Amino acid sequence: MSRAIVVGPYPPTADPAGAVTLAEVRALRAEGLDVLVISPEPSAARVDACPQTRHGARRIARLVRGADVVVWVGPEPPAAVARALRDVADVRVHAASPRPRPSPGIAERLELLRAGAPTFVRSLRRR
Amino acid sequence: MPVRFGDEVIGGAEMVLRELADGLAERGWAVDVLTGCARDHFGGAHWYEPGVTELAHGARLVRFPSVTSRGRAHRVLGNRRLDRGDPLDVRAAYEWLNDDVRVPGLFEYLVDHGHEYRAVVAAPYLYWTTVATTAAAPDRTVLLPCLHDEPTAALPVYDGMFRDARGCWFLTEPEADFARKRWPDLTEHAVVGAGVRVPERYDPDGFRARYGIDGPFVLYAGRRESGKGFGRLVEWFARGAARRPGPLRLVVAGPGPAPIPDAAAPYVVDVGALSERDRDDAMAAARALVQPSPNESFSRTMMEAWLAGTFVVANGASAVSRWHCERSGAGAVYADEAEFATWMRRLADPAWSPPDDAGRAYVLREYTMPTVLDRVEALLDQWLPIEGVR
Numbered sequence: 001m002s003r004a005i006v007v008g009p010y011p012p013t014a015d016p017a018g019a020v021t022l023a024e025v026r027a028l029r030a031e032g033l034d035v036l037v038i039s040p041e042p043s044a045a046r047v048d049a050c051p052q053t054r055h056g057a058r059r060i061a062r063l064v065r066g067a068d069v070v071v072w073v074g075p076e077p078p079a080a081v082a083r084a085l086r087d088v089a090d091v092r093v094h095a096a097s098p099r100p101r102p103s104p105g106i107a108e109r110l111e112l113l114r115a116g117a118p119t120f121v122r123s124l125r126r127r
Numbered sequence: 128m129p130v131r132f133g134d135e136v137i138g139g140a141e142m143v144l145r146e147l148a149d150g151l152a153e154r155g156w157a158v159d160v161l162t163g164c165a166r167d168h169f170g171g172a173h174w175y176e177p178g179v180t181e182l183a184h185g186a187r188l189v190r191f192p193s194v195t196s197r198g199r200a201h202r203v204l205g206n207r208r209l210d211r212g213d214p215l216d217v218r219a220a221y222e223w224l225n226d227d228v229r230v231p232g233l234f235e236y237l238v239d240h241g242h243e244y245r246a247v248v249a250a251p252y253l254y255w256t257t258v259a260t261t262a263a264a265p266d267r268t269v270l271l272p273c274l275h276d277e278p279t280a281a282l283p284v285y286d287g288m289f290r291d292a293r294g295c296w297f298l299t300e301p302e303a304d305f306a307r308k309r310w311p312d313l314t315e316h317a318v319v320g321a322g323v324r325v326p327e328r329y330d331p332d333g334f335r336a337r338y339g340i341d342g343p344f345v346l347y348a349g350r351r352e353s354g355k356g357f358g359r360l361v362e363w364f365a366r367g368a369a370r371r372p373g374p375l376r377l378v379v380a381g382p383g384p385a386p387i388p389d390a391a392a393p394y395v396v397d398v399g400a401l402s403e404r405d406r407d408d409a410m411a412a413a414r415a416l417v418q419p420s421p422n423e424s425f426s427r428t429m430m431e432a433w434l435a436g437t438f439v440v441a442n443g444a445s446a447v448s449r450w451h452c453e454r455s456g457a458g459a460v461y462a463d464e465a466e467f468a469t470w471m472r473r474l475a476d477p478a479w480s481p482p483d484d485a486g487r488a489y490v491l492r493e494y495t496m497p498t499v500l501d502r503v504e505a506l507l508d509q510w511l512p513i514e515g516v517r
Binding site: 011012013014022025026029041042043044045046111 | 196204207217218221222224225226229231234235238239255258259262263283284
C-alpha cells in the first residue's frame with residue numbers, strides 16, 4: 001500500500017486551513033492510501049509536531065522519508081523538511097499563511113508551569 | 128458516540144446514549160457504539176481494551192485507543208480560568224479542547240465510514256469526541272448536547288459544531304431555548320427528551336429495613352459534587368435541622384465519598400452507591416426528592432422520583448428543573464435558603480401529603496422509552512431519509 005504523509009492544521013482547529021488538510025486526507029484515504037496526518041498542534045491527527053520548532057521539523061523530516069506522497073498545507077516547509085522532501089516523488093503544497101500565534105507571556109508560562117506543563121520546565125531552565 | 132462508555136461510567140449523557148443505543152437495537156436498528164478506552168475525563172486513557180464487543184441488547188461496541196497529553200496543562204489551566212470566570216481566547220480555547228481525552232482512530236474511522244451510517248449521534252457537547260465527530264461527518268451527525276448554561280458553553284470551539292451538524296436533539300425546551308440564544312445560527316433541532324425505565328414494583332419498607340432508616344427523610348441521589356449543589360444542600364439542611372430539631376433526615380445516595388461536615392453528620396445519612404432496585408425503593412420511601420443542582424439538562428432523578436409517586440423539591444436556579452415542576456404540577460422550586468427551609472418544615476409535617484399522582488402521569492406521558500424512541504425514529508426519517516444510505 002502506498003504511504004502518504006499529510007502535514008497541516010487539522011480539526012478541531014480554528015485555522016481555516018484545517019478544512020484543506022481534511023479534504024486532502026479524505027481524498028487520499030478514499031484512494032486507498034495509508035495516510036498519516038501530522039498537525040502542528042494536538043488535534044485529531046495521530047502525530048503533532050510543529051514545523052517552526054527545530055525538534056518538530058526534524059521529526060517531520062524523519063516521518064516523510066520513504067513516503068510516496070506528501071501533502072503540505074501551510075507556510076513553506078523549513079529547510080530540514082525541504083531536504084527530506086527532495087526524495088519524495090509526489091509532493092503537493094497548499095500554501096497557507098501561518099496563523100499568528102503569539103507565544104505565551106511570562107505570566108501565562110508560569111500558570112502553565114503550575115498547571116503541570118513539562119515542556120515549560122525545560123524552556124525556563126534553559127534561560 | 129460518547130467519549131466514554133462502560134458499566135462503570137456514570138454520567139447522564141452516557142446513560143441517555145446507552146439507553147438510546149439499546150432501545151434502537153431492540154427495535155431492529157443496526158447500532159454501533161463508537162467510543163474510546165477512557166473511563167473518565169480526568170485521565171486513565173487506557174482503562175478499557177480497544178476492540179469490538181457485542182452488547183446485550185444487540186448493539187456493537189467499538190473502542191478506539193484514547194490519548195491524552197502528559198501534563199494536561201492546557202486543560203487544567205483552562206478549567207482554572209473558567210472556574211474564575213475568566214474568558215478563554217480562541218487559541219486558548221482550542222488548546223483546552225485538544226488537551227481533552229482524544230480519540231484519533233475514531234476520527235479516522237468516521238472520515239472513512241461516517242457516510243455509511245444513517246446518523247452518528249454524538250454526546251455530550253462538552254467533549255473532544257463530539258467536536259471531532261461533527262468535523263469528520265457533519266452531514267450525518269446529530270448532536271445530543273446535554274447542554275446547560277455554564278462557562279464552557281461560551282467557548283468558541285463549539286460554534287462550528289452547533290452550526291454544521293445535521294441536527295440537534297435536546298432533552299428539554301429550556302435547553303433548546305438556551306442553545307437558540309447562544310447560537311443564533313443553530314442547526315435544525317427538536318426536543319426529544321430522554322427515556323426513563325419504569326420499575327415494575329417498589330418496596331419502600333424493604334429499603335428502610337435494609338438501611339436501618341426509621342423516620343421520614345428527603346433523598347438526594349446523584350454525584351456528590353459541588354457543581355451539583357450537594358455541598359450547599361447539606362449545609363442548608365443541617366442548619367435548618369439544628370435550628371428546628373425534628374425527625375426529618377437527609378439521605379444521600381451516590382458513588383464516591385460524600386463530603387459531609389461534622390456539624391451536619393447527625394442529620395445526614397450516607398447510603399453510598401445504590402443498586403437499581405435499592406434506588407427505586409429509596410425513591411418510593413422518601414418524603415421528597417431534593418434536586419439542588421443549578422445545572423441540569425434533563426434530571427433523570429426527578430423522573431425516577433415522580434414515577435415512584437414522590438414529590439420533588441428543586442433548585443429554581445435550574446431552568447430545566449423549574450420547567451419540569453411547572454409542567455408536571457408535582458414539584459416545587461426554592462430560590463434561597465429561607466424557601467428551602469420552609470419546604471423542609473412542610474415535608475417534616477406528618478399532615479402534609481403530595482398533591483396527587485400528577486408526577487407519574489407526566490413521566491408516563493412524556494418520557495417512557497417507547498415514546499422517546501418514536502420521536503427519535505420520526506426525526507431520523509425526516510432529517511436523514513434512507514435513500515442512498517447502505
